[in-house]
Amino acid sequence: MTFDYLRQSLFFFRNHANRLALIQLPFLAVLAFVQFQVIQQLPDNLENIQTATLQKSIFLSSALDLALMPVYWGATLFYLQSVLHGQPLAISRALSLSMTCWGRLLLTYMLSVLAISFGLVLLIVPGIYIAIRLAFAEFYCVMDGMGPIDALKASWDKTNDFFWPLLQGMALLFGCLLLLETLIGELLREQQGALTLVSILIQFLGVLPTIYAYRLYCVMKADDQPT
Template identity: 30%
Template sequence: MNPISILRDAWYFYSRHIGALLPLCLPWIVFESLVQQQINQASGSPQIGPWGLAAGLVFYPIYTASLILYMSDRGEGRQRGMGELWNAALRLWPAFALLSALTSLLIVIGLSLLILPGIYVMIKLAFAEFLLIGNGLRPIDAMRESFRRTNGHFFLLLLTALAILMPVWLADGWVTQVSQESPLYAVLLNSISGFFQLLLTVAAYRIFILCPDEELPPA
């Protein structure tokens, strides 16, 4: 495996199924952007603060779990409707929200320590969501298992993630400036950005299903 083949496969799936992913995930992403924008306006800050992050934890588990369930169904030859996927995602919400909160906390702490530790934690926890949903692990167990399962695949995950996230990070400053001038336009841009970032979940899931489940030496 190499980042180019992973990105190619992920983009193929993403573009081929975009007609299903738009109604499945985009409404929740738009709700998330609207709530975060309202919180930012109320606080008088264009940056996403703690309450904005909390709002993200409400919606992120729903659309991300829906996407993972959708990909899992396609891999197993099953086909559930949008309502069934949402219901399944909502049942998973408590555990997924806890996992997202713990992951976000560790990444924020890592980013505060000269950025690199935060990126390291983000990559090492890349499989946690798939393990929680596909393997039924509890949040802490999914995080621990993700640290193990990513051994030997760290740089593949890192390069793939950077290829997808770099354009998003470069656009962040512009979106912040736009949010001060036109809040509705900022919601639109944040929604587009959030939907594009689903590609990272697709790419990470592709690596996850191609990685052998075996004990490997630490990365």
């Protein structure tokens, strides 16, 4: 079953990669550029940099990342939903819709990260378990219009029967992406510009686990429909 859903997810990505790229890549490029500029401004010897300056640079980069994430991910989720309904959204429409759920999606992501981080502190395995159980939260937030707490609760309730397919598929996809990033990173260690471009591409490929999780979310929704 897992491999069937993976194959369907890859097929979807292949058919819609151009639209997904138009949604995500401009934002990923901006974030990568800002991070690159922050790194370039750091001295070779970090002992020579003032702590306040370093903290300010990291804060600004992180704040921009947080501000933009609900925009391009929200647009991505709306686009996935529109394709499922047979009426693919224009890129501009998907982005405008993402602004309607910016606040609640941001809080959903932040609460998810806090919960997962807490679990990771407890010897990693609890963090992985929590991450899988909260995999549907962003879908409930965007597609069903739920608030952050309700979205997290709904995801926790509904992922119980899909835990193993989610774990297997996500582990395989994230494992492949991590391996790819590590190998390319070693090859391009001295080529910062090329490494930045590859990093953007790897981040874009991070849409694959989301597509896979959404496929299972749709299966769950179909199972919940009255017969």
